[in-house]
Amino acid sequence: MSTRDNLAEAFAGESQANRKYLAFAKKAEAEGLPQVAKLFRAAAHAETVHAHAHLRAMDGIKSTVDNLKEAIEGEGFEFQKMYPPFLEQAKQEGHRAAENSFKFALAVEEVHHDLYQQALAAVQNGVDLADRPIYVCEVCGNTVYDEAPDKCEVCLVPKDKFTRIA
Amino acid sequence: MSTRDNLAEAFAGESQANRKYLAFAKKAEAEGLPQVAKLFRAAAHAETVHAHAHLRAMDGIKSTVDNLKEAIEGEGFEFQKMYPPFLEQAKQEGHRAAENSFKFALAVEEVHHDLYQQALAAVQNGVDLADRPIYVCEVCGNTVYDEAPDKCEVCLVPKDKFTRIA
Ligand SMILES: [Fe+2]
Ligand SMILES: [Fe+2]
Ligand SMILES: [Fe+2]
Ligand SMILES: [Fe+2]
Ligand SMILES: [Fe+2]
Ligand SMILES: [Fe+2]
Numbered sequence: 001m002s003t004r005d006n007l008a009e010a011f012a013g014e015s016q017a018n019r020k021y022l023a024f025a026k027k028a029e030a031e032g033l034p035q036v037a038k039l040f041r042a043a044a045h046a047e048t049v050h051a052h053a054h055l056r057a058m059d060g061i062k063s064t065v066d067n068l069k070e071a072i073e074g075e076g077f078e079f080q081k082m083y084p085p086f087l088e089q090a091k092q093e094g095h096r097a098a099e100n101s102f103k104f105a106l107a108v109e110e111v112h113h114d115l116y117q118q119a120l121a122a123v124q125n126g127v128d129l130a131d132r133p134i135y136v137c138e139v140c141g142n143t144v145y146d147e148a149p150d151k152c153e154v155c156l157v158p159k160d161k162f163t164r165i166a
Numbered sequence: 167m168s169t170r171d172n173l174a175e176a177f178a179g180e181s182q183a184n185r186k187y188l189a190f191a192k193k194a195e196a197e198g199l200p201q202v203a204k205l206f207r208a209a210a211h212a213e214t215v216h217a218h219a220h221l222r223a224m225d226g227i228k229s230t231v232d233n234l235k236e237a238i239e240g241e242g243f244e245f246q247k248m249y250p251p252f253l254e255q256a257k258q259e260g261h262r263a264a265e266n267s268f269k270f271a272l273a274v275e276e277v278h279h280d281l282y283q284q285a286l287a288a289v290q291n292g293v294d295l296a297d298r299p300i301y302v303c304e305v306c307g308n309t310v311y312d313e314a315p316d317k318c319e320v321c322l323v324p325k326d327k328f329t330r331i332a
Contacts, residue, residue, distance in 0.1 A: 001255075002255075002259070003252070003255055003256045003259045003261045003264045006252040006255060006256070006264070006268075007264055007267070009248075009252075010248070010249070010252060010267075010268065010271065011182065011185070012178055012181075012182055013240075013244065013248070014185075014271070015178075015181040015182045015184070015185045016177065016178055016181045016182075017237075017240060018181070018185070019177070019180075019181045019184070019214070019217045019218065019221065020221065020226070020233075020236075020237075020240075021237065022214075022218075023218055023221055023222075023226070023227050024227065024230070024233040024234075024237065027227050027228075027229075027230055027233060028230045028233070031229070031230050032294070033230055033289060033294045033295075034294065034297075035294045035295035035296065035297055035298075036230060036234070036285050036288070036289060036294060036295055038295075038300060038331060038332075039281060039282070039285055039295065039300065040233075040237075041331055041332070042300040042302050042309050042331040043237070043278045043281070043282070043309060045302045045307075045329070045331060046274055046278065046302050046303075046307030046308070046309050047307070048185070048188075048307075049302070049303070049304060049305070049306065049307035050267070050270070050271040050274070050307050051185045052185065052188075052189055053266075053267040053270065053271075054264075054267050054271075055185065055186065055189055056189075056263070056267075057261075057263035057264045057266075057267045058264075060186065060189070061189050061190065061193050062193075063193075063197070064190070064193055064194045064197050064199055064202060067186075067190040067193060067194070067206075068190075068202070070186075071183075071186075071187065071190065071206075071209070074179075074183060074186075078179065082175075082176070082179070083176070086169070086172040086175075086176060089167075089168075089169055089172060090169045090172070093168070093169045095169045095223075097222070097223035098169045098172070098173055098220075098223045098224075100219075100223075101173070101176075101216070101219040101220050101222075101223045102172075102176065104216070104219065105176065105180070105216040105219075105220075108212055108216070112209050112212065115205060115209070116205070116209075119202050119205055122202070123199060123202060128198070128199045128200065128201045128202060129199075129201035129202055129204075129205060130201065131200075131201055132201075134204055134205065134208040136208050136211045136212050136215070137212075137215070138215060139215070140215065141211075141212030141213070141214075141215035141216050142212070143208050143209060143212050163211070165204060165207055165208040165211060166204075166207070
């Protein structure tokens with residue numbers, strides 16, 4: 001194991017700790033423990049500092065053109081290679097929660113793959129994307145330009161489950 | 167590989183994609199591409215939805231007492247087992263950026279370990295923590311109650327590098 005591998009492993013650990021602590025903060029709020037929730041949010045913020053420092057130390061942040069290419073490759077891997085067998089196995093095991101979670105992610109990564117390709121084409125032509133609102137579905141992650149649909153095409157929830165991204 | 171393993175792998179992937187996209191968004195802003203930055207933030211938000219859905223599907227969010235015990239175990243692993251050999255190897259390789267990044271994270275995970283233990287003691291006594299401000303250092307993640315120090319004890323930056331957590 002080289003330092004390069006160690007940075008990758010530490011980035012993975014810090015990234016997951018951040019996501020867990022934010023989920024644990026919501027749970028603490030729900031249990032009537034707002035100050036424990038705040039501690040989880042504080043530690044989550046610290047893990048963001050660590051994750052991004054490790055990412056910089058491994059030169060993981062490149063030009064936007066290269067960052068978009070990496071994002072396209074990652075999204076393509078997920079919707080073409082990773083999620084299809086995961087979804088199949090969840091069905092075979094009768095694990096309904098996993099089946100839904102994998103199905104939604106698979107559909108949305110294909111959307112991301114396409115949106116990032118459009119962004120790459122723009123940036124390679126020397127321009128930014130047009131200034132249009134973007135909405136994200138809080139149930140499945142569906143990512144939609146201009147306006148939230150009456151019903152999410154991926155998970156079928158109504159318009160009010162979409163959040164506009166600042 | 168079971169669906170349980172697949173959920174863990176998908177959670178790891180979604181968590182890291184979110185952290186990368188937020189870093190890529192900042193880079194796009196710096197390159198004068200605010201609309202590409204917004205797309206990265208939107209996809210990052212979607213990956214949060216996916217990560218948390220996978221975490222729920224694997225019953226990864228338990229009671230706050232159990233969540234604190236898991237957090238304490240994770241922090242203990244990082245500052246006692248994971249980061250010390252990573253730090254040693256970075257020194258041997260002369261990789262200064264990694265050395266700093268590992269050194270800061272190591273010190274801060276011990277702080278988190280202690281703060282989570284105090285939180286666990288409170289919750290096991292049936293009470294929330296006291297309502298005190300918490301500050302996080304944007305350079306090293308140092309996590310401090312009550313007020314930001316004049317100089318960060320971990321990375322030595324001045325007080326204005328600390329952010330108060332809401
Ligand atoms: Fe950390
Ligand atoms: Fe995605
Ligand atoms: Fe949806
Ligand atoms: Fe995702
Ligand atoms: Fe930590
Ligand atoms: Fe610091």
